[in-house]
Amino acid sequence: MAGFLKRLFGGGEGKTSNPADLQPNEVYKDVEIRANPIKDSSGQWRVAGMITKNIDGVSASRKFIRADLVQNQDEAIAASVNKAKMIIDQNGPSLWQGDDSQPV
Known part of the structure; x- marks a missing residue:
């Protein structure tokens, strides 16, 4: 029960933001980088994020x-x-080919 309440009120594993709502931390080679680290239950942070590129609009x-x-x-x-x-x-360039729903 305590674990449920902790996650409900913002603690515990998976504390993260929606990467689409984050401002780019940096633009690198015409690619927007949005860091979105995830806080785990031990208090450490997991490396995570989203990269976005505009291709032909x-x-x-x-x-x-x-x-x-x-x-x-x-x-x-x-x-x-x-x-x-x-x-x-x-x-x-192969990063941008295929299904964009698959994580890299």
């Missing part, structure tokens, strides 16, 4: 969640931005 987005955990939200935001840049660099 259509917005394509990819969500990512990584296993990396950091101690505070500021570190998690910085790590999420860095991880997004790595995803963009490693995948190149």
Whole structure:
């Protein structure tokens, strides 16, 4: 019961914002990066976010969640931005092909 109340009032695992509502932290290679770290039940932050690119007038987005955990939200935001840049660099144009509902 206590766990339910904790999650109901904003504590516990999964504390996050809707990435679509967040302002971009940075634009990198014409891609908007929105960090959206997730606070877990131990108080650590999981690296996560969304990357979005406008392609021929259509917005394509990819969500990512990584296993990396950091101690505070500021570190998690910085790590999420860095991880997004790595995803963009490693995948190149193929990142924007196919089904955009699949996480990267």
